[in-house]
Amino acid sequence: MFCRNCGKEVPKDSKFCSSCGQLQEVAIEKPIVKEEKDNNRLANILCSISLGLYFGFPILSVIMYGIAYGFSTSDATSTLSGFFGSIISILSSLATLAAYVLMIVARVKCPKSTYAKVVMWIYIVLFAMSLITLIVIIFACAGAIASCSNY
Numbered sequence: 001m002f003c004r005n006c007g008k009e010v011p012k013d014s015k016f017c018s019s020c021g022q023l024q025e026v027a028i029e030k031p032i033v034k035e036e037k038d039n040n041r042l043a044n045i046l047c048s049i050s051l052g053l054y055f056g057f058p059i060l061s062v063i064m065y066g067i068a069y070g071f072s073t074s075d076a077t078s079t080l081s082g083f084f085g086s087i088i089s090i091l092s093s094l095a096t097l098a099a100y101v102l103m104i105v106a107r108v109k110c111p112k113s114t115y116a117k118v119v120m121w122i123y124i125v126l127f128a129m130s131l132i133t134l135i136v137i138i139f140a141c142a143g144a145i146a147s148c149s150n151y
């Protein structure tokens with residue numbers, strides 16, 4: 001590259017012109033861009049892990065439930081599958097929590113990452129949907145109880 005002030009050629013990564021001492025803007029901008037790129041990569045990795053935990057774990061737990069209940073023929077194995085079931089449900093709620101935390105870390109570390117923004121909105125929409133479903137179920141139950149007590 002060339003100096004903005006005197007036009008002399010300066011080494012690519014130098015901060016100042018060796019000839020006139022002019023600050024080289026390109027040299028200053030470069031590390032910031034690189035850092036942003038690294039942050040984006042970090043955000044992408046965090047979001048991928050987060051999505052994997054959020055969507056991968058329920059699928060995995062369904063498969064594990066299926067295997068556990070498939071083998072539960074005797075009382076001993078059904079106790080075992082019940083034990084596994086509670087472990088799986090604890091782990092999947094932890095995985096969901098970890099998925100939220102990873103997404104938040106990605107959003108904080110790299111606010112410009114589109115991937116992190118998309119993942120955040122997916123979680124918000126899914127959370128809102130499950131909340132609405134829960135409210136509908138509660139109202140439906142309340143309605144059912146109310147109609148039952150009328151008789």
Ligand SMILES: [Zn+2]
Pocket residue numbers: 003004005006007008017018019020021022
């Ligand atoms: Zn110069």
